[in-house]
Amino acid sequence: MNLTDHELRVLRLVAQGSTHQEIADELVMTAKGVTPTVNRAIRKLGARNAPHAVHLAHLAGILRRERHGDHAGFTAHVRRGEDPWACTQGCPEGERAYRAGRRQQRKEAA
Ligand SMILES: [Zn+2]
Structure with missing residues (x-):
């Protein structure tokens, strides 16, 4: 299931x-190539379709919001x-x- x-x-x-085209871009x-990847994820998660897969992945904690x-x-x-130093969304500055x-x-304290 990994x-x-x-x-x-x-x-x-x-x-x-995102649409499949946006994902591809x-x-x-x-x-x-997006469809078989989504189908593999659906199968691995034991889901019935893509929204179900997203739901199950959230429940399993593997789709946590990136911080x-x-x-x-x-x-x-x-x-x-x-x-982390390559992040362009503020992580180097925050660190x-x-x-x-x-x-x-x-x-x-000293
Ligand atoms: Zn970051």
Whole structure:
């Protein structure tokens, strides 16, 4: 039942209401290639259709909303095996502010 990263990315976009063409553009694949990926995710989740798959994935906690712009978002990138410093949605800035705050706290505690 483990979804691949690719299936997860596709399912996340389905959950956001993206069309197959939009998914294809976003993930640099063909619109034709989206359908079998969605069908695989549906099968793996034991769902009856795509909306059902999105629902089940949410219940299973595997489609959590991605968080960006702070320490939690930064560490979430690390957990997903991504480079957090490459995030363009505010994670590097949020992490720098977090680290500066921690440094300040340590200085005050000393
Ligand atoms: Zn981020």
